[in-house]
Amino acid sequence: MTQIATMWNAASGFGLTSLFETKEKIRLRGWSKDTYLSFEISRSSDGRQLGPLSVRDFSLGICPSHRDSYIDKSSFAPKILKKLRNDVGAPHWKDRAGQLLELALTKGSKYHAPQRPIADFGASVRSAWSGFVSDPGADELIQGMYECPTSDGDAIGADWFLSGLGLTLASEVSYWCMDSCLFADGALATTDVSLFSNTFQTEGNPLGIGEAAPDIVVKRIGMVGEVKTGKRFHPSYLHAVAGYAMAYESCFHRKVDWGVVYFLQTSVCDELSPVEPITGGHVYFFRINDTLRSLFLDDRDDIYAVLGNPVPPARPGNAMRCQKCKYSAACDVLDAQDERDK
Ligand code: SF4
Numbered sequence: 107m108t109q110i111a112t113m114w115n116a117a118s119g120f121g122l123t124s125l126f127e128t129k130e131k132i133r134l135r136g137w138s139k140d141t142y143l144s145f146e147i148s149r150s151s152d153g154r155q156l157g158p159l160s161v162r163d164f165s166l167g168i169c170p171s172h173r174d175s176y177i178d179k180s181s182f183a184p185k186i187l188k189k190l191r192n193d194v195g196a197p198h199w200k201d202r203a204g205q206l207l208e209l210a211l212t213k214g215s216k217y218h219a220p221q222r223p224i225a226d227f228g229a230s231v232r233s234a235w236s237g238f239v240s241d242p243g244a245d246e247l248i249q250g251m252y253e254c255p256t257s258d259g260d261a262i263g264a265d266w267f268l269s270g271l272g273l274t275l276a277s278e279v280s281y282w283c284m285d286s287c288l289f290a291d292g293a294l295a296t297t298d299v300s301l302f303s304n305t306f307q308t309e310g311n312p313l314g315i316g317e318a319a320p321d322i323v324v325k326r327i328g329m330v331g332e333v334k335t336g337k338r339f340h341p342s343y344l345h346a347v348a349g350y351a352m353a354y355e356s357c358f359h360r361k362v363d364w365g366v367v368y369f370l371q372t373s374v375c376d377e378l379s380p381v382e383p384i385t386g387g388h389v390y391f392f393r394i395n396d397t398l399r400s401l402f403l404d405d406r407d408d409i410y411a412v413l414g415n416p417v418p419p420a421r422p423g424n425a426m427r428c429q430k431c432k433y434s435a436a437c438d439v440l441d442a443q444d445e446r447d448k
Contacts, residue, residue: 107211107301109389110324110331110366111294112281117391119288126393132363134399136313136355141399143314147407150181150414157410158308158316161353164405165346168431170422172412177436182416184443190436198432199254203267203372204335206247207387208302210271211278211333211368213241227283231276238275263373266382273386274370298326302333308353314406318357320350322366330354331366336373343367344392348402351394365394418444 116122134141143157150156159179168174177187238244251264285296305319322331330350334343344365351362370387392398412419418440421428428434 107299107322107368108278108281108285108296109387110299110322110368111296112285112288113389113391114324114327115285115288115290115293119290119293126391128393128395130395132361132394132396132399134352134396134403135361136352136357137359139312141352141356141403142312143406143410147410147414148314151416154181156413157314158311159314159406159409160316161318161320161346161349164315164349164402164409165342169433170424170427171419172409173419173421173437173440174431174433175409176412176418177433177440180413180418183418183440187436187439190439191433199251199263200335200372202247202250202254203370204333206244206251206271207274207333207335207370209241209244209247210238210275211387212302213238213244227279230279230282234275234279235272266374266384267372269384270370270372270386273384277386294324294326299324304330306354306357308357311353311356313352313356314410315349315353315356318350318353320347320354322368323354324364324366325360327364328360328362329364329366330362331368333368333370335370337371339367339369339390342405343369344398345402345405347392348394348398349406352399352402363393365392365398366390367392 117126148156163175163179177183177191239248248264248268251267282296289295300323302321304321304323305317308315308318320330321333322329324330331347332343332350334340344367347365347367351365354360354362367390368387369390371385374382421437421441428437431437
């Protein structure tokens with residue numbers, strides 16, 4: 107992805123990355139015993155070995171009390187709950203938006219004009235956009251966006267979302283232009299950024315993480331990351347990236363100090379706002395320090411504890427949250443069963 111390479115080159119070219127460096131030593135590397143899943147947590151209350159789970163299972167960020175994990179993953183949860191959750195779940199605005207962004211980033215960029223990028227900027231943007239929308243996969247998904255309700259239950263957002271996607275492609279072209287000016291020996295190349303094909307197996311991993319598939323891996327500088335879409339930037343994105351970093355370290359015994367999230371807003375943040383700000387995808391770099399690593403490990407332990415317990419966790423205090431949640435039908439059934447059992 108061009109924006110990641112260009113922003114990194116800009117920061118390192120001007121000596122800015124040294125400003126982000128600290129003397130803080132990272133203790134919670136993926137190979138450190140301090141990160142291992144404890145024997146007690148890795149087993150259910152009836153003594154069975156749990157898991158392994160994927161990083162995504164630890165960082166869904168849907169339910170603060172992890173009832174979503176109980177419904178999806180617990181062997182104690184009735185099977186009917188999974189069916190209820192699936193029936194409610196698809197297809198969803200956010201899923202389609204995520205697929206479109208993935209397609210734009212992987213397909214759209216290949217339509218850039220190969221030479222004289224600055225002189226041909228407008229032509230390059232138009233070429234990238236028309237190449238992307240004429241892709242048969244994109245056409246179908248775009249149609250789907252107009253038919254699919256947004257997470258707020260209306261369908262007004264498709265034009266607005268596509269404007270943002272257009273801006274995303276235009277900014278990819280502009281970063282590509284900028285990179286052609288900044289590029290120097292030793293700079294990060296766009297081809298150093300591996301996108302959407304980074305699955306690695308973590309069989310028998312002491313972290314309690316099964317297969318891991320970070321959206322972004324930049325091996326040269328020890329960086330992993332995620333491409334995210336949503337209403338707003340959520341802290342759980344950072345936890346997930348820390349999980350990927352530790353899984354990567356555990357598997358390959360290479361340090362991963364840097365995280366990146368590429369975020370595109372897919373619906374308007376504030377329903378009361380009189381305007382809909384049009385914005386494209388943005389890159390966020392951060393150091394994966396011990397604080398972030400321990401937040402991921404806390405999430406991991408909490409979810410293993412939920413899966414090991416036959417009693418489902420209580421609902422979170424915020425009832426508004428449940429109204430818009432795709433697990434609400436399954437949760438109602440869970441509550442009804444709980445009442446009967448009392
Ligand atoms: S409906 Fe409420 S309790 Fe159930 S998973 Fe969603 S947020 Fe959690």
